[in-house]
Amino acid sequence: GENVEQHPSTLSVQEGDSAVIKCTYSDSASNYFPWYKQELGKGPQLIIDIRSNVGEKKDQRIAVTLNKTAKHFSLHITETQPEDSAVYFCAASIYNFNKFYFGSGTKLNVKP
Amino acid sequence: NAGVMQNPRHLVRRRGQEARLRCSPMKGHSHVYWYRQLPEEGLKFMVYLQKENIIDESGMPKERFSAEFPKEGPSILRIQQVVRGDSAAYFCASKPGTGSTDTQYFGPGTRLTVL
Numbered sequence: 001g002e003n004v005e006q007h008p009s010t011l012s013v014q015e016g017d018s019a020v021i022k023c024t025y026s027d028s029a030s031n032y033f034p035w036y037k038q039e040l041g042k043g044p045q046l047i048i049d050i051r052s053n054v055g056e057k058k059d060q061r062i063a064v065t066l067n068k069t070a071k072h073f074s075l076h077i078t079e080t081q082p083e084d085s086a087v088y089f090c091a092a093s094i095y096n097f098n099k100f101y102f103g104s105g106t107k108l109n110v111k112p
Numbered sequence: 113n114a115g116v117m118q119n120p121r122h123l124v125r126r127r128g129q130e131a132r133l134r135c136s137p138m139k140g141h142s143h144v145y146w147y148r149q150l151p152e153e154g155l156k157f158m159v160y161l162q163k164e165n166i167i168d169e170s171g172m173p174k175e176r177f178s179a180e181f182p183k184e185g186p187s188i189l190r191i192q193q194v195v196r197g198d199s200a201a202y203f204c205a206s207k208p209g210t211g212s213t214d215t216q217y218f219g220p221g222t223r224l225t226v227l
Contacts, residue, residue: 102154
């Protein structure tokens with residue numbers, strides 16, 4: 001089955017700096033890659049996603065890049081704010097098979 | 113427009129008791145997924161259901177765990193004879209149906225503690 005690895009496990013940045021979280025996947029059939037933000041005591045909230053026919057997607061301060069050849073994808077957050085502090089999860093899935101394989105999470109701390 | 117709802121939010125059970133976790137998907141969503149999250153870990157897929165059908169239960173332990181999504185009412189994840197290792201957060205997610213977006217929308221979770 002699919003194996004998703006995520007790095008780093010913790011990331012501390014100063015407010016206003018950029019943060020980058022990286023994930024790799026093993027199954028070349030995976031074609032959908034969502035990113036979720038989870039705040040303490042809450043469920044994961046989708047923040048951005050990308051499909052394998054696209055190399056990059058941006059939504060305001062958040063962007064995701066995908067390298068199908070190398071089987072890795074990354075989350076980029078620019079101009080970080082304290083409210084960005086949370087645990088971020090990447091995931092991979094195969095369209096129509098649907099189950100998500102999650103990375104182990106990155107705890108982002110944005111220092112004011 | 114209510115999101116995915118789960119109840120209870122917190123559940124405490126003693127070893128050997130049964131735990132029943134409920135999930136009401138978003139309005140118009142007919143597909144439900146259950147995931148388990150251990151402390152400091154990512155979410156692990158358990159089961160995928162459509163109304164009255166189990167589509168994929170490959171992540172579900174073979175014994176003591178069962179899931180259903182009846183024609184009417186919420187989806188239920190049932191854990192019989194709970195053990196301490198069952199302590200975790202259980203999340204439900206829903207999506208509209210096949211052929212639509214892959215995006216899954218998650219509920220707030222049920223935190224199960226087994227004493």
